[in-house]
Amino acid sequence: MINYLNSVYKKIKKHPAKILIVLVLLLGAWLRLSYFGDYLRFNNDQARDIKVVQEMQSGNWPLLGxxxxxxxxNLGPAFYYLEFLSGLFFGFSxxxxxxxxxxxxxxxxxxxxLFFRKIFSLPLALGLSLLYASxxxxxxxxxxxxxxxxxxFFLLAFFLLLSQIYNKEKLSWLDCLLLGVVTGIGVQLHTTLLILMPAMLLLTLGLMLFYKIKSDFPWTKITLLLIVIFTLNxxxxxGSLENQGENLRAFFSGAQKKTDNELSFFENLGNTATFxxxxxxxxxxxxxxxxxxxNLSKMISLRNFQxxxxLCLSLVFIALGFFAFWKKFLKNKKDLLSKNFSSFLLLTFSLLSFFLFVVIGGELNIRFFIxxxxxxxxxxxLIVQQFLKRNSTPKQIVAIFCFALLLGNxxxxxxxAYALENYQLPLSxxxxxxxxELNSLCDSIKKISGENEARIKKFEYGRSLEYICQEKESLxxxxxxxxxxxxxxTFFVIVNKDRKKKNIDHYKKSTRLVAEFETGRFALLVFRK
Structure with a gap:
């Protein structure tokens, strides 16, 4: 036993980075998978999507997403196909x-x-990976x-593969195939990626053609890459041609609608910077x-110091970040392309995204930051790297403390957020x-209604509730x-717990409360004449 433990210790000592990244992956897996089924968010969009997947089981495959x-x-249907593939392995639930x-x-x-290891030292790449995982x-x-x-996943794979094909002396067939798959699926996940991913791909290939590989350009391998992207789309x-180009017209009319907002250029710029x-x-x-x-004046008048x-911390952080970038790369621009192409990719993608979002500045939502x-x-x-340039123990302690603070928060x-039975955060x-919560609501409704149809006041997540009740209870x-x-x-009312008393008082004027149930953040009230 002692010999075995000694051998394990020697392996850990020999490969500490591998052990640490495995631990980071295990932590990330636990944070994502623990009680996954119970805490799975199942809103109306998800209820719509699962019906599409069920249609696919019957052979009705969608051409649009x-x-x-x-x-x-409509985007491409890759997301629905991925859901179907997931269903094959884990069940169509x-x-x-x-x-x-x-x-x-x-x-x-x-x-x-892997990608950030191309930019930063091993300890810093591991620390950033831990923050990303958490x-x-x-x-x-x-x-x-x-x-x-x-x-x-697809964006990081895209950056990693772009960096590899640019930095390798000889382009490999496998890299082109994988990049084609990642790009072909990625452009179907969000409208912005439909623009940004091809732009980044063309920029990288252009730099390879005119800057790096000036002769004997691997046209056959690039052709494979483009064929894979087209095939996946x-x-x-x-589907876009089958409906007489209606989907393509919808794309251009949607783009026009988003760019023709009533906001000025500077208002769009402000919205994008805030975003x-x-x-x-x-x-x-x-x-x-x-x-x-x-709206600074409103925040000040409301004394919203938090x-x-x-805002101040974010401004300082962005300023320090770009200062560190300038110190590291922009003083020697040639190194940015020859030695730090991964950093160039992130900078270019950030700038292209910023310009694109300025155009649609009135339509931004923080969820787009994904x-x-x-x-x-x-x-x-970059900030930590610059801060630790002249390494010292006090600076290392400060850096570790900042990382620990972010992790802890x-x-x-x-x-x-996932303590739904004692929820104390904003609903958003x-x-x-x-x-x-949906399963519990359906169980409670079934107890009262039995085999009869349940009549429920219009509910924000009605489509979700209807799907779960039909699948679980045939209700x-x-x-x-x-x-x-x-x-x-007899009718049911579903409300947030903090609005339960208000609703009881309202409906008891003409009916009587015969039952009430609580689950998570919701209360189910049953009224009868």
């Missing part, structure tokens, strides 16, 4: 078709480490099925800003309704508007 937010334009999302998120931790923002969007939630292309500042703060600390940071502090996930960690790495928010932090439910509730003999 989910609609882009605020438009009638809400949990089963969503299970590929946390798995991709766990894999993205390792991709993150970021509440990243974890939140890895615990339910939504097409942008797969972006971190055949359903999207065919970057708030997204950076949220990603690193786990705290979602609630106020409009452009968010004023957050396409910029690597950027805050990159800036943090993310763990604190994580524990609060969790962001919807969990499968556990028929229908939703009734407020104005027609008085016609019902």
């Amino acid at each position: 989910p609609k882009a937010g605020g438009t009638t334009f 809400p949990t089963g078709i969503a299970f590929f999302i946390p798995l991709l998120s766990i894999a993205s931790i390792y991709l993150f480490y 970021s509440f923002f990243v974890i939140k969007y890895s615990r339910f099925a939504w097409n942008p939630n797969a972006i971190p 055949i359903p999207f292309v065919y 970057f500042l708030q997204g950076t703060f949220y990603t690193l600390t786990g705290q979602a800003p609630k106020s409009n940071w452009l 968010e004023l502090t957050q 396409i910029l996930i690597p950027i805050p960690f990159f800036l943090l790495g 993310n763990f604190f928010i994580y524990n609060k 932090v969790y962001g919807g309704i969990s499968q556990k 028929r439910i229908s939703f009734v508007s407020e104005s027609k509730l008085s016609q019902e003999e």
Whole structure:
């Protein structure tokens, strides 16, 4: 036994980095997979998507994917195909078709480490990987099925492969094949990636052609790359042509709608800058800003010192990050392309994203920051690297303390966000309704209604509730508007716990409360004439 332990110790001592990254991966896996089925967010969009996947089981494969937010334009169907593939392995249930999302998120931790190891020292790359694995923002969007939630994996794989094909002396067939797959799927996950990924790919190939490989350019391998991308998008292309180009027209009309907003250029610029500042703060600390940071006078008049502090910290952080970037790279621009192409990719992607978001500045939501996930960690790495340039023990202690502070804050928010039975955060932090809450609501409705159809006041997550109740209890439910509730003999009302008393007082004027149940953040009230 002692000999065995000695051999294990020697292996750990010989390969500490491998052991540490495995521990980081295990932590990331636990944060993403613990109680995954219970705390799975299952909103109306997820109820819609699972019905699409069930249609695929019957042989009705969609040619187009989910609609882009605020438009009638449909993305490619890759997300639905990934859900179907997940269902084949883990079951065609809400949990089963969503299970590929946390798995991709766990894999993205390792991709993150590999990519950032190209930029930073081993200890710093490991520290940043630990922060990425523990970021509440990243974890939140890895615990339910939504097409942008797969972006971190495909984006990091995209950057890693672009860096490899640029830096390798000889382009490999495998790298081109993998890059084709990653790009072909990635452009179908979000409208912004439909623009940004091809732009980054063309820029990299252009630099290879005119800057790095001036002769004997590997055209055949690049052709394979383009063929793979096109092949993966055949359903999207065919589906867009099949409806007489209506989907393509929807893309351009949606783009025009987003660019023709009533805001001025400077208002769009301010919105985009705020978006970057708030997204950076949220990603690193786990705290979602609630106020409009452009409205400084309102924050000051309301004495909202917490968010004023957050704004100041974010401004200082971004300024220090770009100062560190300038010190490291821009003083010697040639090194940026020849020795630090990975950093060049992140800088260029950030700038292109910023310009794109300025165009659609009136349509930004902090959840879109998922396409910029690597950027805050990159800036943090540059700041720490610059800070530790003249290494000393006090500086190392300060850096470790800052990392520990960020980790602790993310763990604190994580524990609060998934404590649904004793929920104390704004509802937007969790962001919807969990499968556990839906199951419990259906059980309680079944106890009262039995085999009869349950009449329920219109509910924000009605589509989700209807799906779960039908699948779990074969329970028929229908939703009734407020104005027609008085016609019902027995009806159900689902409200947040903090609004329970107000609703009881309101409905008891004309009915009597016969039962009430609580589950998670919700209360189910049963009224009868």
